[in-house]
Amino acid sequence: MTGPEHYRKAEEILDTLKAARSKPGFQIIPEKAAVALAEAQVHATLALAAVTAHHMVATTGNDRDEWSVAIHGPAVACVHPEHYEGECPCPPSCTCCGSTPAAPAVPGATS
Template identity: 45%
Template sequence: MTGPDHYRLAEVLLAKANRTEADDAPTVLAAAQVHATLALAAATALPVGGSGSAPRGAWAIAVHGLGEAGGSRG
């Protein structure tokens, strides 16, 4: 799983936690936190510069929704 994949999954889990029964919400939130932390670690490990690199492009897609069906997220 890539850093952007962890980022996207953290967002999905966070949204799910908002719709989850109160008993399950802490477990879903904990999973979201784990994936957010892994995404942060992956982003921190990106090489300096290279704004047009493939890894940075993958982050732009994950964070901004660029290139996804239905346009960008706002």
Template identity: 40%
Template sequence: MTGPEHYLESERLLKSAADNFLRHGNAGSALAAAQVHATLALAAATAMGAVVEDDLAGFTVEERDAWYAVAGTRPGTRPAAEETAS
């Protein structure tokens, strides 16, 4: 499982934990699994270095693009809501 895949799995498990809590009052196991995946995603991102502009900093192009996809943005860009508020 790649770093971005761990990140996405963590988000999925957090949603599952919220659903389980609302339905059954228990979210422990899903929260624990989400934390593990979030930690593995952070470890993968940290180990690979930080991407700045077009410098790959240890990433392959595919890995860099996968992180951009899960982050929902690229360096040097701002969401439209922030641009209109400025």
């Protein structure tokens, strides 16, 4: 498994435990919960080791992109027309235009 795959697996295990816990009538079986949490911890530790080792070697390329997707989710499509100029109204994960992301709005500020 790659580092990002370990990261996603740890999140998947925790999400599964959270979803099961929220079901009516769910009862925690301590032994099974402990095994699942230990497995999630192992995956999280391996993900941390992988990203630490990778950062020492390189911070560009496909692995960096895979980490970005693992952490932030896949890139989203732009909401603005092609060849848009100026501040991009899209979320920071927008990759199709290369525009500068718009600064977050400051509550109560006027322009």
